[in-house]
Amino acid sequence: MPSALLLIWTTAWVLVAVSCCALGALIVARLAREREERNHPNRRALVSKALLNYAFAGGETPSLPVARRAERQVLIDVALDAALILRGPSKTRLVELLQALGLDRELRRRGRKGSVRDRVTALESLCLFPDAQTIAVLCAAEQSSDLRIWLTALRARVELGVGPDISGLLDLAGRSGASRSSTMHDLVTARARENLHEALRALNGDVSVPARALLVRAIGETGRREALAPLKTALCHPNPQVRSAAAGALGALGYAEAADALARATCDGDWRVRLKAIEAIKRLGLGFDAACLKPLLQDRIWWVRFRAEEALRGLGEEGDALQPAASSQIEVISRSALR
Amino acid sequence: MSGEIYPDLVVASANVLANFIIGVGVLQNAVYVLLLVVAQRALAAEPPEPRVRTLRRRCAASAPPIALLAPAYNEAPTIENSVRSLLALDYPDFEVIVINDGSKDDTLGVLQRAFALETVTRDFHRTLAHRQIRGVYRSASHDRLVVVDKENGGKADALNAGLNLARAPIVCSMDADSILEPDSLLRAVQPFVEDPQHVVATGGTVRIANGCTIRDGRVVDIGLPRNILAMLQTIEYLRAFLLARLAWSRMGALTIVSGAFGLFRRSVLIEIGGYAARTVGEDMELIVRLHRHFREQKRPYRIAFVPEPVCWTEAPETLAGLARQRARWHRGALETFFKHRAMAFNPRYGRVGIVGMGQVFLFDVLGPVIELAGYVLMPLMWMLGILSLDYFLAYLALTFVLGVAISVGSLALEEAELRRFPKAIDLIKLALAAVLENFGYRQLNSLWRLWGLWQWLRGVQSWGEMSRKGFQPAAAGLVDA
Numbered sequence: 001m002p003s004a005l006l007l008i009w010t011t012a013w014v015l016v017a018v019s020c021c022a023l024g025a026l027i028v029a030r031l032a033r034e035r036e037e038r039n040h041p042n043r044r045a046l047v048s049k050a051l052l053n054y055a056f057a058g059g060e061t062p063s064l065p066v067a068r069r070a071e072r073q074v075l076i077d078v079a080l081d082a083a084l085i086l087r088g089p090s091k092t093r094l095v096e097l098l099q100a101l102g103l104d105r106e107l108r109r110r111g112r113k114g115s116v117r118d119r120v121t122a123l124e125s126l127c128l129f130p131d132a133q134t135i136a137v138l139c140a141a142e143q144s145s146d147l148r149i150w151l152t153a154l155r156a157r158v159e160l161g162v163g164p165d166i167s168g169l170l171d172l173a174g175r176s177g178a179s180r181s182s183t184m185h186d187l188v189t190a191r192a193r194e195n196l197h198e199a200l201r202a203l204n205g206d207v208s209v210p211a212r213a214l215l216v217r218a219i220g221e222t223g224r225r226e227a228l229a230p231l232k233t234a235l236c237h238p239n240p241q242v243r244s245a246a247a248g249a250l251g252a253l254g255y256a257e258a259a260d261a262l263a264r265a266t267c268d269g270d271w272r273v274r275l276k277a278i279e280a281i282k283r284l285g286l287g288f289d290a291a292c293l294k295p296l297l298q299d300r301i302w303w304v305r306f307r308a309e310e311a312l313r314g315l316g317e318e319g320d321a322l323q324p325a326a327s328s329q330i331e332v333i334s335r336s337a338l339r
Numbered sequence: 340m341s342g343e344i345y346p347d348l349v350v351a352s353a354n355v356l357a358n359f360i361i362g363v364g365v366l367q368n369a370v371y372v373l374l375l376v377v378a379q380r381a382l383a384a385e386p387p388e389p390r391v392r393t394l395r396r397r398c399a400a401s402a403p404p405i406a407l408l409a410p411a412y413n414e415a416p417t418i419e420n421s422v423r424s425l426l427a428l429d430y431p432d433f434e435v436i437v438i439n440d441g442s443k444d445d446t447l448g449v450l451q452r453a454f455a456l457e458t459v460t461r462d463f464h465r466t467l468a469h470r471q472i473r474g475v476y477r478s479a480s481h482d483r484l485v486v487v488d489k490e491n492g493g494k495a496d497a498l499n500a501g502l503n504l505a506r507a508p509i510v511c512s513m514d515a516d517s518i519l520e521p522d523s524l525l526r527a528v529q530p531f532v533e534d535p536q537h538v539v540a541t542g543g544t545v546r547i548a549n550g551c552t553i554r555d556g557r558v559v560d561i562g563l564p565r566n567i568l569a570m571l572q573t574i575e576y577l578r579a580f581l582l583a584r585l586a587w588s589r590m591g592a593l594t595i596v597s598g599a600f601g602l603f604r605r606s607v608l609i610e611i612g613g614y615a616a617r618t619v620g621e622d623m624e625l626i627v628r629l630h631r632h633f634r635e636q637k638r639p640y641r642i643a644f645v646p647e648p649v650c651w652t653e654a655p656e657t658l659a660g661l662a663r664q665r666a667r668w669h670r671g672a673l674e675t676f677f678k679h680r681a682m683a684f685n686p687r688y689g690r691v692g693i694v695g696m697g698q699v700f701l702f703d704v705l706g707p708v709i710e711l712a713g714y715v716l717m718p719l720m721w722m723l724g725i726l727s728l729d730y731f732l733a734y735l736a737l738t739f740v741l742g743v744a745i746s747v748g749s750l751a752l753e754e755a756e757l758r759r760f761p762k763a764i765d766l767i768k769l770a771l772a773a774v775l776e777n778f779g780y781r782q783l784n785s786l787w788r789l790w791g792l793w794q795w796l797r798g799v800q801s802w803g804e805m806s807r808k809g810f811q812p813a814a815a816g817l818v819d820a
Contacts, residue, residue, distance in 0.1 A: 008733040015740045019747040023770050026754045030763040081392060117386045121393060148533065180536045182401045303610070306464065313462075 036070070043071075048078045055086055055094040066101050076103060080125050095128050104129040108137045111153075116146055123152045130160045150175075151183045158187055166191040166202050170211040179210035189218040196224050203230055212237075213245035220249025227253055232261045240270035247273055251280025258284065263292040271301040278304065282311035290315045353725045360713040361734055363705060368741045370698065375748040377586035382756045387647035391429065391522045398525065398532050403509050404432040405524055405602070408501035410494050411437055411515035415444040419453040421515050424556025426481050430524040435484050436501045437515060441470070441491025450486050454478040461485070467499040467613035475504070494598070495614035495621040502605060502613050510605045512622075516653065517599045518548060518558055523648035527602050530643040537641045539607045539629060542588075542596030543648030544580040546759070547573045549656065558651050563765050566656040571780050573654075574746050574772045581646055581757070582749040588644035592695035594630070594675075596642065598622035600650035618678075620671015627679045630691040634682075647757065662787045669791030670799070672703040707788035714782055739777045746773030 050062040065071040079098050086094055098104060107129070110122035123141055126134045138160075141153035154172065157163045164172070169188050173179045192199035192215070199219055207215065216234050219227045231253060234246035247265050250258040258280070265277035278296060293315075296308035388394055407425055411418055418437070425435045439447045450456060456476035470492035478484035489500050498512055509531060511524065523543060530538045550564035564570045580597075587593040596603075598621065608614075611632045614621045626642060633640040655661040676699050682688045683696040717735075720726035750769055753759065760766065 005729055005733055008730075008737050012733070012737045012740045015737075015744045019740075019744045022751050023747055023766070026751055027763050027766055030754065030766060034763060077390065084392075084396070115386050116384060117388055121388070121390075124393075180534060182532055182535060186401070303606070306466070309464075 044074055044078060047074055048082070051075075051078055051082050051094060051097070054097055055082065055090040058093055061097060061100060064101060066103075072103065072106055075101065076106070076125070079103065080128075083128055099129065104134070108133060111137045111141055116148055119144075119149050120152045123149070123156050127156050127159050135160070135162055147175075147178065147181065151178065151181055155183055155187060158190070163187070166195070166198050166215075167205065170202060170207050170215060173211040173214050174208045179214045185214060185217065188214055189221045192218040193222050196222055196226060200227070200230050203234070209239050209241055212239075213241045216242060216245040216249050217252075220246075220252035223253060225255060228255050228257060232258065235261050235265055240268075240273055243268060243270065244272040244276040247276035247280050251276070251283040254284065256284060266292055266296055271299070271304055274299065274304050275301075275307055278307045278311050282307070282314045285314060350725060353720050356712075356716065357720060357726060360709055360716065363701070363709045364713065364734075364738055367701060367706065368738065368745075370701065371582075371741070371745045374582050374586035375745060375752075377589050378582045378752060379748075381585055381589045382581075382646065382752055386756045387526070387645075391525065394522065394525045394529070395429070398528065401532050402431045402525070402528060403531060403535075404434070404507035405430065405509045405511055405528065406501070406505035406507040406605070407433060407435045407511045407513060407524075408498055408505065409435065409437045409513055409515040410440050410497035410501070411442065411446050412440045412491070412494075412497075413442045413444045413446060414515050415442070415446045415449050417516050418446050418449055420556035421518070422450065422454065422484065422556075424518055426483055427521065427557075428519060428524055429521040430528075432507075433483060433524060434505070434507060436487060436504060437484070438487045438489060438497040438501045440489060440493070440497040447486070447488050451476070454484055454486075455480045456486055461504060463503050465503055466609055467503050468616075469496045469500040469503070472500060493616060495616045495618065498621075499613040499616070502608055505605055508605055509602055510608065511600070511602050512598060513601075513650065514599050514652065517545075518553065518556060518651040519600065520558070520649045520651070523600070523650060524602075526648035527600075527645050529645060530641070531602065531604070534641060537639050538643055539604045539633070539640050540596055540626065541602045541643045541645055542584065542593070543600050543644075543650055544646055545576060545597050545599045545650050545652050546580075547576055547654045548651035549654050551651065561759055561761055563760070563768055564654070564656075567775075568658070568661055569654045569656050570768070570772050571776050572661075574750070574769050574776065576654075577753055577769075578746055578749045581752050582745070584644045585646050587695065587698070588642065590690060590694060591641075592690045592698070593642050593644055594627055594691070594695045594699055595623040596626050596644070597650075599652050600648070618671060618674050619667050620675050623671055624675045624678065627675050627682070627691075627696075630688065630695070631679055631682055634688045634691065649759070658783075662783075662790065665784060665787035666791035666794055669703065669707070669788040670795045672699060673792060673795045676700065676704055703788075707785045707792065710785045711782075711789055714785070742777055742781070743773050746770075746776070 047064060050064060054062050064075055066075060075098075079094065082094060083091060104126075107122045107125050110118050111126055113119075114122070119141065123138065126137060135157065138153045138157045142150045142157070144150045144153070154163065154169075163169075166188065169184070169191060173184050173188065178184050196219070199215060199222075203212070203215055203219065212234075216231065220231060228250075231246050231249050235243055235250070237243050237246065243265070247262060250262055262277045262280050262284070266274055266281070268274050268277065274296065278293065281293065290312060293308045293312050297305055297312075299305050299308065407428075409421070409425065411421075414421070422435065422437060437450065439450070455478060457479050459475055459477045461475045470490040473488045473490065476486040476488070478486070485504070487500055487504060489497065501512075502510060509528065511527075513519065527541050527543045530541045547564060547569055548558060549566060549569040550562040551558045552560035552562065564573060584593060584595070601622065607629065608625075611625075611628055615624045615628070618624050629640070629642065655664055676683070676696065679696070682692045683700060685692040688696070717726060717731055721728055721731050747770060750766065750773070754766060760769070
């Protein structure tokens with residue numbers, strides 16, 4: 001069958017041609033880049049010097065090359081580094097210069113389209129240019145299906161002071177994967193710190209389970225006494241995800257008045273709640289009846305036993321008194337002290 | 340094929356055999372082409388962030404503490420520089436735990452003198468079994484350094500001791516003689532920061548350090564090895580990490596995170612019983628066991644591969660050293676595959692069972708046997724007049740060209756997104772290596788893997804003797820100024 005043979009050889013030759021072309025293109029591109037670097041060895045340093053001089057001293061607008069993408073990229077990189085360390089009038093001058101060079105337009109364009117990395121970096125950087133066009137780009141980016149893109153846009157909008165309130169954030173936390181994100185946690189925590197009453201009102205509202213757990217954790221981070229009672233109530237929520245978040249939040253809140261509720265939570269039917277309660281007890285330290293931890297040394301879940309023993313050691317003399325008994329009860333976990 | 344001289348049955352059998360060998364070869368190449376496409380799409384969609392400052396800003400507040408577990412066995416000549424480079428990593432919160440696994444040389448003495456070690460008491464739960472610990476030391480000059488001296492038990496045993504002693508939620512397993520790039524932890528930890536509840540392990544790229552300039556335990560100038568074997572391994576590593584692991588991870592079927600550099604959630608490792616002590620492929624076994632554990636418990640999880648964090652390692656430069664390494668790796672893969680054979684092609688384990696274990700079967704179990712059978716039987720059949728020379732040559736050419744095209748593809752990925760090799764001439768050399776490896780190196784590799792299969796069948800458990808030149812000032816090609 002000559003046709004099959006022909007097909008094999010044709011495929012082989014096509015592959016040879018494609019490989020050679022790809023390699024040739026790579027080498028040519030690399031040579032061009034090397035040449036560019038040879039011609040402009042100090043571009044980054046020169047741009048940095050010009051930008052900082054202008055930002056600190058003002059004066060005549062420096063003429064910086066922005067015609068090519070590589071040149072604009074250098075300028076953006078240097079400008080963003082500079083913006084992080086500048087404050088006050090110097091920063092204002094720098095931002096005005098970047099606007100005059102059209103970098104705000106470039107960043108908005110990159111924020112709308114491109115790779116995830118480029119879009120995320122551009123959206124983060126747009127905080128330097130707080131105007132209506134930037135807000136529009138951020139709002140559009142929030143429609144993206146990529147978690148990193150829309151969360152970055154949301155964080156930028158919050159940083160610009162035009163972000164949603166806590167209820168709006170909790171609605172967004174219902175989107176796929178968002179409630180697990182550390183960015184969302186930071187945003188909700190910041191909002192809860194700004195306005196605890198609004199956060200507590202939201203807790204009583206209609207919120208999805210993952211968002212409620214997120215809110216509970218955020219409230220715990222505020223460290224405010226007003227949060228104590230609502231968190232103790234959340235410890236009785238029908239959903240174990242919320243209950244374990246509440247136990248953790250009571251530990252983070254740091255008030256010994258949570259002792260009774262946490263001790264009760266160590267008997268919860270769900271092991272994740274028991275685990276978080278133990279961790280909270282360990283975190284709070286003094287003021288606990290260490291005996292409430294003793295039954296947990298025989299819990300059916302290994303991780304609970306492990307944490308219970310760890311917590312006992314942290315509870316001072318009372319816990320220490322239970323320790324020898326604890327060690328003898330656990331076969332798997334043995335305490336080793338090396339000298 | 341000719342049926343004039345031989346009975347029909349012989350010709351038919353030869354036909355079946357030839358078609359099977361060709362079929363497996365075509366399937367392997369097709370899988371590689373698919374991997375190339377997936378890896379290219381993954382890198383294009385999520386190119387690594389080039390600016391370390393941006394990474395640091397993003398994860399400074401949320402970076403979880405990391406404990407680096409560095410098992411060391413007879414590493415006296417290199418251990419000081421290695422530990423200094425680890426201590427200088429760019430990460431907000433980490434601890435280095437060096438585990439001296441009963442070294443017969445002066446590894447512990449070197450550490451004691453270099454870092455002013457003092458005996459300390461460190462309470463820990465001996466939840467994972469390991470050989471007796473003789474002492475725990477902390478450095479008076481470097482807060483982040485802890486040294487554990489224990490009886491020899493192998494790498495897995497040492498890592499288990501480190502896991503027991505570690506207190507950070509994330510642990511990084513590595514080789515004490517590997518060199519991590521300063522930003523490698525910042526990069527590798529990103530999946531844990533982005534999805535803290537699901538990510539249980541991440542792996543980074545391992546690259547060949549032979550030919551690079553090393554100073555104070557740091558790669559300061561990247562270069563290609565002058566030794567031809569190391570050069571061939573460079574292209575091989577590019578293909579394995581940038582192409583295969585990236586693509587398998589995107590498909591949710593990654594079955595290995597290199598023992599030279601991997602980050603794990605400590606609680607999860609403890610939950611599954613730590614590293615398996617009686618295996619030579621403890622890194623692969625661990626990942627497959629992780630998959631199995633989470634799949635059986637129906638818990639969501641993710642094992643990610645991040646292409647940018649780089650760990651540099653020294654490649655063997657002698658045929659004997661390379662043969663031992665490859666045979667050991669192959670033995671490890673076979674041990675893991677047969678230990679967890681219940682997962683293979685089992686829909687209960689999802690993509691890992693079908694695709695992940697399927698590729699282990701295709702490339703590791705069948706691969707070397709079929710490839711060598713092809714090299715031996717095809718010419719034999721041609722000489723006996725059973726096989727058409729035209730087809731044989733065409734198939735051989737296609738196989739070689741596909742191999743080269745795939746290597747060029749991984750080189751293109753590297754050049755498009757990472758650009759680690761500093762000179763254009765390096766690309767040409769690597770392309771030549773991609774061609775050259777088809778004439779002898781690939782065949783040798785198959786032989787070594789077959790040797791690994793033989794060792795596995797005989798139940799050999801040893802790691803074999805490992806000789807390293809070390810990143811020494813005197814070592815040729817590893818210039819230390």
